[in-house]
Amino acid sequence: MIYEPLHLEQISKVLNIPIQQIRDMNPQYRFDIIPASISNPYSVRLPEDKSIDFIKMQSDVFAYNDSIYFNSDKILATPTRGYNSDYIMEQPGSNMVKLYYKVRPGDNLGQISEKYHVRISDIKYWNNIRGSMIRSGQKLVIYVPKSRAEKYTNNTASVQNNSTPAAASPMYSDSDYVYYTVRQNDTIWDIAKMFPGVSDVDIMKLNNITNASTIKPGQKLKIKPKI
DSSP states (O other): OBOSOEEHHHHHHHHTOOHHHHHHHOTTOTTSEEOOOSSSOBOOOOOHHHHHHHHHTHHHHHHTTHHHHTOGGGOOOOOSSOOSOSOOOSSOOTTEEEEEEEOOTTOOHHHHHHHHTOOHHHHHHHTTOOSSOOOTTOEEEEEEEHHHHHHHHTOOSOGGGGSOOGGGOSEEEETTEEEEEOOTTOOHHHHHHTSTTOOHHHHHHHTTOSOGGGOOTTOEEEEOOOO
16 A cells, blocks of 8 residues: 555656556556555555565655655645545646446446446545445546547446346455455456455455466455455
């Protein structure tokens, strides 16, 4: 988890990851800034082989040109619309496209987040949603990379039609933890997107997984949602 503001380019420069790759993996940070704080931690998705490097080199990443990336003249005050953010830039990143999704009967935030490859917490942030209630007919703002926009605009089918029925949910909870049963074609990265504040690294650590590609259908994963 990230506990202080961080610019995606700081990660890119120190870990030698193409900035566009980081943006595509983290479309929720549409201004290239992770607006984290102690009281509002955020997660970041990175290529699997770079996740450990980030943990090891975190101090170097945060220190890299921090006075340039977080010049006070370029950062605006805390927004007043209830966003879970401490910083906001003046305009969306040029690599992102705003789409609108009309909620249909039976839809829920988890299904919609899977469809658009974003996190539940992102959808709530973009639409100023408190809690998890959405209603049929409601229009939701979704930000996606330009490279994926056409795919979504050409596919208007209800996410319910492509989802496992509620009665066959692969999840059950126990106290603070959720247990998820891996399904065919699941990846740890995809599973992490279903749970607010959870990263693929979090799931791997909690389940003692050293190689993300080794998960298999039927395997049960222990997950602790952070939000």
